[in-house]
Amino acid sequence: MIDFLQxxxxxLIPYMPYMIPTAVLLPALAAALALLLGRxxxxxxxxxxxxxxxxxxxSLLMIVITDLEGIQTVQIGxxxxxxxxxxxxxxxxxTMLFVSSVVLLCVMWYAIAQGVRDGGKDEPVAVFLPSYMLLSMGVNLSFLAGDLFNLYVGFEIFLVASYVLLTLGGSPSRVRAGIGxxxxxxxxxxxxxFALAMVYASVGTVNMAQIGERMEDVPVGTRAAIFGTLLVAFGIKAAVVPLDAWLPDAYPTAPSLVTAIFAGLLTKVGVYAIIRMRTAVFTDGIFDDLFLWVGLVTMIVGILGAMxxxxxxxxxxxxxVSHIGYMIMGIGLGSAMGLSGAIxxxxxxxxxxxxxxxxxxxIERQAGTTSLRRLGSLMYTAPxxxxxxxxxxxxxxxIPPFSGFIGKIILLEAAAEKGAWLAWVLVAGAVITSLLTLYVMVLVWSKAFWRDRKDAPEGEIATARPAPLADVTDEVNIKDRKDVGRLPFGMVASTTTLILASVSITVLAGPISSITSRAAESAQxxxxxxxxxxxxxxxDDPGRTIDQERLDDGSDRLDEREHLMSESTSGNEEDR
Structure with a gap:
């Protein structure tokens, strides 16, 4: 197998300069073509x-190439x-590119099977697929960007597309959530x-590799201010506490398929950006303890909110929100094992x-609601x-032996290896969060699936929708719903495919954890x-000395230059 992969x-290596930009250009071209084919x-x-x-x-081929041959780059223009x-x-x-591609494919299959509509019974949403492909382009560019400016561009591309997807259907609740x-x-x-401007003013470049090189000569206070500003921007996108208040109000109002891609993928782009900044640019670990505290608070506050x-x-x-804390915890541990666990x-x-x-x-299509006060009997009506x-x-x-258990074990082992008292506090917080997560998952099972619907406080009430993405028009008795039980094959098949992909992480935990370990070691x-x-x-970067002289007025280089200038002035006076 190794010989075949080699x-x-x-x-494929000669084609790598074409494969990397194709990951960005392909969804962009597909978005343009889908828009032209709207009719x-x-x-x-x-x-x-x-x-x-x-x-x-x-992207799967690119994983094989980078794992065997190391980092591959391409220069555009x-x-x-x-x-x-x-x-x-x-x-x-x-790795992130491949997982995001699989998720985007499954969710699109789900959307097509559902019959995406904008409120009219026969009027398809012509902008859904172009917006969706534009979102894919922005995500891919964010993962592959080698400089901060194009990382910013990637963020803006998928955010613009997300504005359209979030408000699809135009209902008042969605518009309000979309505005927020x-x-x-x-x-x-x-x-x-603003952070990008601070970086350029400090080191004179936006290339992440060169920023990391020159940032070593920047004063600690300036470096901390720049990194802190970037962390606020990325923390909002990743929805870490206390920057997460927007997410529980924005995501639930969107269609389930849109919420799925937002919750599953977009927040991880923010986590990826934090990992990249920590490993490639700000390598001194100045905020590692802060990461640990933020990870702990995010885990606990998030799961208490869920309850x-x-x-x-x-x-x-x-x-x-709660489980983003596990990833932040892995980053804050500052070790290759911790970072491997986060990935x-x-x-x-x-x-x-x-x-x-x-x-x-x-569930919403079957039972007409997602409220636990109205759900029940799904174990019998929809096994x-x-x-x-x-x-x-x-x-x-x-629950062992699933991938959630394996990922937590890697993180807990990394924390125990660190050995500091704060790391042990994280271990306790992670275990408590895992137990409470299991509790809320079982709570949903007991209320929505196990009990009889007639025992629910509002068990006879459902909602009627003229189309899958239209606003709720009225509340009706569940017996009057004519579309109960009509689940298109594609919706079930795409969901099943994604669940099988998640289970495959358990089956292939050894090879996958090996790849994430090598990814963490090379990133470190x-x-x-x-x-x-x-x-x-x-x-041999000539700009490094210049930037150091410009920034650190108390540096040895500047002192030496001033000393040489004073000697030169004294010599000139003696000559005169």
Missing amino acids: SLTDA TPGAQRFVALGSLTLLSVL GWDAPIGITLVADRLST YVVVSMISSMIFL AQNDIKRLLSFTL FYAVHHILVQTALFLVVGL LIAVLYFIPAINLGG DANVYRTAVLGENWE
């Missing part, structure tokens, strides 16, 4: 599904780094842009959280949905990243 890698839904769907399928295969646009594919970025989401996202983008919810969407939104848990959580939200969409919920639910709860060595991007002679 021969495949040798054959022919069949062709539009074929383009979207075909492009995401091809992207999944392409004929300018070498650090001046030109650099796209970087390493084990971390390609837009305002928060714009604030986050402005903070990011207080009566709607499954809001409950899952709070569990999403492994991110892969697990993307698949499991997305699958759970798709199952909620099936297939019960199975589809049960598997990712216990996976998220950390910033010199490997800098050499791959800047070349062998990256240490």
Whole structure:
């Protein structure tokens, strides 16, 4: 098998300069073509599904190449780094790229099977698929960007697309939630842009490899201020406490399929950006203890919020926030094992959280509501949905031998290896959070699936919708629902595929954890990243001395220069 992969890698390496930008250009071209084909839904769907399928295969090949051959880079526009646009594919970025491609493909399949509509019974949403492909382009660019400016561009591309997807259907509740989401996202983008200006003013470049090199000579206070500003911007996108207040209100109002991709994927782009900044740019671990505290508070506050919810969407939104804390914990441990656990848990959580939200969409279509006060008897009326919920639910709860348990074990082992008292506090917090997560998952099971619906406080009430994405028109008796039990095959098949993908992490835990370990080890060595991007002679950076002189007025270099200037002046006076 190793020989086959090596021969495949040798054959594909010459094409790597074309494969990396294709991951960004392919969804962009698909978005444009889908928009042009808006009046022919069949062709539009074929383009979207075909492009995401091809992207999944392409990103899997890129994982093989980067794992065997190391970091691969490509310079766009004929300018070498650090001046030109650099796209970087390493084990971390390609792993995230592949998982995101699989999730995007499954959710699109789900949406097409559901019959996405904008409120009219026969009027398809022509902008859904183009917006969706544009979101995919922005996510891919964020993962592959080698400089902060194009990371910012990637964020803005998928945020613009998310504004459209979040308000799809135009109901008042969605518009209100969409306005809040837009305002928060714009604030986050402005903070990011301000941090970008601070970086350029400090080190004279936006290339992440060169920023990391020059940032070593920047005064500690300035470095901390820049990193802190970036963390606020990325923390909002990742929804860490206390920057998470926007998420539980914005996500549940969106259609389930949109909430699934937002909750499962978009928050992980913020986590990825934090990992990249910590490993490639700010390598001194100045905020590692802060990461640990934030991870602990995020885990506990998120799961306590979930326990207080009566709607499954809001409950899952709070569990999403809670489990972001595990990834932040792994980053804060500052070790290769901790970072490996964070990457492994991110892969697990993307698949499991997305699958759970798709199952909620099936529940809503079957029972007419996601409120636990109205649900019941699903174990008997919809046994297939019960199975589809049960598997990712216990996976998220950390029941062995599922991937949720494996990811937590890696993180707990890394914390125990660190040995500090704060690390042991994190161990206790992580275990408590896991137990409470299992509790809320079982609570949903007991209320929505196990008890009789007639025993629910509002068990006879359902909602009627003229179309899957239209606003709720009225409340009706569940017996009057004519579409109960009508679950399109594609909705069930796409959800099942995603659940099987999450289970495959358990089956392939050894190889996957090996890849995440190698990804963490290479990410921990910033010199490997800098050499791959800047070349062998990256240490001979003429701008590094200039920036140091410009920034650190009390440095030895400036003192030496002033001393030489004074000697030169004295010599000139003696000559005169």
